[in-house]
Amino acid sequence: MDTNLAEKISTPEAVWKGVQEILKSNLNPRSYNTWFAPTEAISMDEQSIEISVPNRFFCEWIDNHYSKVVHNAITQILGYAIKIKYRVKNDTVPGTPYEATDWQKSSASEPNGSAIQQKGIESPYYTRINERYIFDNFIVGDSNHFAYAAARAVADSPGRTNYNPLIVYGGTGLGKTHLIQAIGNHALKKYPGLKVFYTSSDTFTSHFINSIQTNKVAEFSAFYRSCDILLLDDIHFFSNKGKTQEEFFHTFNDLHQNGKQIILTSDRPINELVALEERLISRFKWGLIVDVQPPDFETRLAILRKKCDESELAIPGDILEYLAINLKDNVRELEGALTKIMAQVTFTAAEPTIDMARSIVAEIAKPDRSMLSIDNIMEYTAKVFNLPIDQLRAKTRKKDVVKARQVAMYLTKSLTHHSLVTIGLHFGGRDHSTVIHAIENVEKALRGDPAFKHQLDAMKKHLEYNR
Ligand code: ADP
Ligand code: MG
Numbered sequence: 250m251d252t253n254l255a256e257k258i259s260t261p262e263a264v265w266k267g268v269q270e271i272l273k274s275n276l277n278p279r280s281y282n283t284w285f286a287p288t289e290a291i292s293m294d295e296q297s298i299e300i301s302v303p304n305r306f307f308c309e310w311i312d313n314h315y316s317k318v319v320h321n322a323i324t325q326i327l328g329y330a331i332k333i334k335y336r337v338k339n340d341t342v343p344g345t346p347y348e349a350t351d352w353q354k355s356s357a358s359e360p361n362g363s364a365i366q367q368k369g370i371e372s373p374y375y376t377r378i379n380e381r382y383i384f385d386n387f388i389v390g391d392s393n394h395f396a397y398a399a400a401r402a403v404a405d406s407p408g409r410t411n412y413n414p415l416i417v418y419g420g421t422g423l424g425k426t427h428l429i430q431a432i433g434n435h436a437l438k439k440y441p442g443l444k445v446f447y448t449s450s451d452t453f454t455s456h457f458i459n460s461i462q463t464n465k466v467a468e469f470s471a472f473y474r475s476c477d478i479l480l481l482d483d484i485h486f487f488s489n490k491g492k493t494q495e496e497f498f499h500t501f502n503d504l505h506q507n508g509k510q511i512i513l514t515s516d517r518p519i520n521e522l523v524a525l526e527e528r529l530i531s532r533f534k535w536g537l538i539v540d541v542q543p544p545d546f547e548t549r550l551a552i553l554r555k556k557c558d559e560s561e562l563a564i565p566g567d568i569l570e571y572l573a574i575n576l577k578d579n580v581r582e583l584e585g586a587l588t589k590i591m592a593q594v595t596f597t598a599a600e601p602t603i604d605m606a607r608s609i610v611a612e613i614a615k616p617d618r619s620m621l622s623i624d625n626i627m628e629y630t631a632k633v634f635n636l637p638i639d640q641l642r643a644k645t646r647k648k649d650v651v652k653a654r655q656v657a658m659y660l661t662k663s664l665t666h667h668s669l670v671t672i673g674l675h676f677g678g679r680d681h682s683t684v685i686h687a688i689e690n691v692e693k694a695l696r697g698d699p700a701f702k703h704q705l706d707a708m709k710k711h712l713e714y715n716r
Contacts, residue, residue, distance in 0.1 A: 260290075260293075261290035261291065261292055261293035261298055261299075262289075262290050264290065264293060264298060264323070264326055264327065265288070265289065265290035265298065265300065266290075267322075267326040268319065268322040268323055268326055269285055269286075269288075271322040271325060271326070271589075271592070272285050272315075272318060272319070272322055273285070275318060275322075275589070275592045275593055275596050276315075276318070276596060284307065284310065284311055284314075284315065285311075285315075287302070287303050287307075288300050288301065288302050288307075289301045289338075291336060293331075295331070296331055296332055297331050297332035297333065297334055298323070298331055298332070298333055298334070299334045299335075299336055299346055300333065300334065300335050300336070301335075301336050301337070301338040302335050302336070302337060302338065303337070303338055304337055305337055305347075307335065307337075308335040308337070308347035309347070311335065311349075312335070312347070312349050315596075316333075316349050317595050318592050318595060318596045319333060319349070320333070320349075321588055321591060321592045321595070322592065324588070325585060325588050325589075328379065328426075329379040329381060330381075332348065332349070333348075333349040334346035334347065334348050334349065335347040335349065378430050378433045378434060378437075378445065378447045378480075379430055380434060382426070382427045382428075382430035382431050382434065383431050383434050383435070384397075384400075384401065384404070384431045384435055386555055386559065387424065387427055387428060387431055388544075388548055388551045388552045388555055389548075390544050390545055390547065390548030390551070391542075391545060391548070392423075392541060392542040392543060392544045392545060392548060393423070393424060393428075393541045393542070393544070393548075395539050395540075396417050396419075396428060396539040396540065396541045397428065399412055399415055399537055399539050400415070400417070400428050400429070400431065400432050401435075403415050403432055403510060403512065404431070404432040404433075404435035404436050404439070405435075405439065407432075407436050407440075407443070407477065407478050407509075407510035408477070408478075408508045408509050408510040409508070411536070411537065412536050412537040413505060413510055413511060413535070413536045414501075414505075414510075414511035414512060414513050414532075414533060414535070414536040414537075415432075415510075415511075415512045415513070415536055415537050415539070416512075416513045416514070416515065416519060416533055416536060416537070416538045416539070417429060417512075417513070417514045417515075417539055417540070417541060418514065418515040418516065418517060418518055418519065418538065418539075418540050418541075419516070419540050419541035419542065420516060420541075420543065420578070420579070421516055421579065421581070422578075422579035422580050422581030422582060423541045423542070423543060423544075423579070423580055424541055424580055425482070425514040425516075425541060426482055426514065428541070429447070429480045429482065429512050429514055430447060430480065432478070432480065432512060433445040433447055433478060433480050436478055436510075443477045443478060444475060444476050444477045444478070445476070445477065445478045445480070446473075446476040446478070446479055446480065447480040447482070448480070448481060448482070449481075449482040449483050449486070450481055450482065450483050450484045450485075450486040450487050451483065451486045453473075453481060453493070453497070454486065454487070454490055454493045456469060457469060457492075457493050457496055458493075469496075470496070470499070470500065473500045473504075474500055474503045474504060476504065476509060477509055477510065478509065478510045478511075478512065479500075479504060479509065479510070479511050479512070480512045481497075481511070481512070481513050481514075482513075482514050483514055483515065483516065484513050484514065484515050484522070484525075485515050485516050485517055485522055487522075487525060487529075488522060488524035488525060489524040491526075494525065494526050494529055495526075497529070498526070498528065498529055498532070501529075501532055502532070505532075505535070511536075513533070518538075518540075519533050519534070519538055543577060543578050543579070544580065546573055546574065549572075549573040549576070549577070549580075549583055550569060550570065550573040552580060552583060552584070553569045553572060553573060553583065553584075553587055554569065556584060556587055557569070557587070560591060562591050562594065562595075564587070564590060564591070564594075564601050565601065567603065568590070568601055568602070568603060568605075568606045569587075571603055571606045571607070571610070572586050572587060572606055572610065574714065575610045575614065575713070576610060576613065576614070582613050585613065586606070586609045586610060586613055589609045590605055590606060590609060593605060603706065607709070607713075621664050621665055621712060621713075622665075623661050623665065623667060623671075623672065623675045624675075625712070626657055626660050626661050626664065626665075626712060627641050627657050627661075627675070627676075629708070629711070629712060630653055630656055630657035630660065630708070631653065631657075633653075633708060634649065634652070634653035634656070636649070636650060636653055640653070640654075641653060641654045641657055641676060641677075642675075642676055642677035643677060644677065654676060654687065655687035655688075655690050655691050656691060656705065656708075657676070658672055658676060658684050658687040658688065658691075659687060659688050659691040659692075659705075660705075660708060660709065660712065661675075662684070662688055663709065664709065664712055664713065668681075669681035669684045669685060672684045691705075
């Protein structure tokens, strides 16, 4: 799935469509078609989404059997959990909708009060802070410890440190949003009543444009200037938006002069935000600019462990390690993979397996996957079976050669995107039906021979790690 989906999705239809896609890939087709194909999104706000279903029976059935997968899917799409309500379509007596089991309440940590504070801000510009983004579940490693320390300092004394503005920059999915929302949550807990406001620069821009169209620029300015802490995410969206930058410049000065805290994030270093006005950039340099880097292996593993602990789902260590080794650049992808495994395990009640992890990783890391060449696989397989590589292409039907050849074909099919025809051609111009036969043979042998399975798993691992 597109990992930036959450940022692009804003309508209930789009959110639900994304949820349906995830469900489709996690449920068997019959269950999906029966229970989820006939559903539609009706509406959505910050706290909940309402879904229409064909009849009353659906509400209970879905809630009893699929509530956790649905919850996980929504969380995956939005990045945070919201309530799910089901309403019977064309209900002649529309009543209160059926509320799904609240997984947030039943499984999440205690709410820390920020929602209540947030609700206190009566405004059309309301955006919520995700209560799950807190310091306690932010894993600190070499890649982010400086940003973390600065964030903590600001959260303890907003507006009273030299870090104003605090700017966090770094690639996508590396925890910027998490970190700045943690500042908000922490400050709200420490200083209840503080006006903490989080929004993305994109939303800031559309609020601004909207306020121009509706003649409400004064309200818009007043609202943004009333914040004690303004968390503005992804300021690279400001590039080339001259009027919005201008407005932000004034808001910025105002807040800064009044000792209010400003916190920004960017996916690029500030001086590289070419289309940002010089005077804004020079303002930004008044404060502290910190970066977050991609996490190292230990940090990635720690993030996965933390996430497992939170969801009380036991995933074996070797699977977590597999994910941490293979998904290096982006914490969001790492979490996404784990969520998918959890969804599969929860739904099918199957044991989590390395194969499950492998196919999920392969899906996420698709572009890389094709980099493993057929020649690499043939060369390595020949070495393992102690044969010259050209034997794999030769006509010979000697038993040990046939076995090696079939294993190499099987590995090629599982580890690359090549078609059966292409694979056949590489193996001495064989027909695609020969390749099918080879794969079937290997699969059969795998089922009956644990030692062979072990050997093949090791070969797959080796090829994947050394691509
Ligand atoms: P960004 O804003 O940089 O694109 P996010 O803050 O949205 O990234 O992070 C993506 C996901 O990864 C979030 O679910 C976040 O909780 C998680 N995440 C990122 N870094 C960490 C970390 N150091 N510890 C725990 N979770 C993290
Ligand atoms: Mg972000």
